[in-house]
Amino acid sequence: MARNGGSTRRDANPAHARAFRESSDLCDELYFETYGYNQLVLQTLGTHPDHRRRGHGSSLCRDGMDLADRDSVVLTLQASPLGLPLYKSLGFVTLGECAMQVPGEEEAVPFWAMVWHPSEYEGTAPASVLRSE
Numbered sequence: 001m002a003r004n005g006g007s008t009r010r011d012a013n014p015a016h017a018r019a020f021r022e023s024s025d026l027c028d029e030l031y032f033e034t035y036g037y038n039q040l041v042l043q044t045l046g047t048h049p050d051h052r053r054r055g056h057g058s059s060l061c062r063d064g065m066d067l068a069d070r071d072s073v074v075l076t077l078q079a080s081p082l083g084l085p086l087y088k089s090l091g092f093v094t095l096g097e098c099a100m101q102v103p104g105e106e107e108a109v110p111f112w113a114m115v116w117h118p119s120e121y122e123g124t125a126p127a128s129v130l131r132s133e
Contacts, residue, residue, distance in 0.1 A: 027098035031113035042077040069118040
C-alpha cells in the first residue's frame with residue numbers, strides 16, 4: 001500500500017475507507033431500504049479527468065436507466081459533489097444528504113442519496129430514446 005502512495009492517499013487510508021463504507025451503509029438504510037429488491041443500484045462511477053465532459057458518464061447512467069426502465073424498478077445511487085450535476089441533469093431526484101466523516105477529523109464530505117423513477121421521468125421517454133438526441 002505504501003508503494004502506491006497509501007500513506008498519503010486519503011482513499012487508501014484505512015480510517016477513511018471504513019468511514020466511507022459505514023456512512024454509505026447508513027445512507028442506504030436511511031433512503032434506499034424502502035425500495036427493497038425493486039431497485040437497481042448504480043455503483044461507483046468515475047471518469048478520468050482527461051476524458052470528462054465527453055458523455056461517458058451520461059452514457060453509463062443511461063445504460064442503467066434503460067435496465068431500470070426495462071425491469072420497472074427504480075435506479076438508486078449515492079452522488080458525490082462532482083457527480084451531482086450530472087445526475088440532476090438526467091432526472092435523478094435527491095432523497096437526502098449524507099456525510100462521510102472520519103472520527104476525530106473536522107472535514108466532512110457530503111454526498112446525496114438519489115433515485116430515478118422510470119415512470120416519473122419528464123416526458124416518460126425511455127433512456128434509449130434520450131440517447132439518440
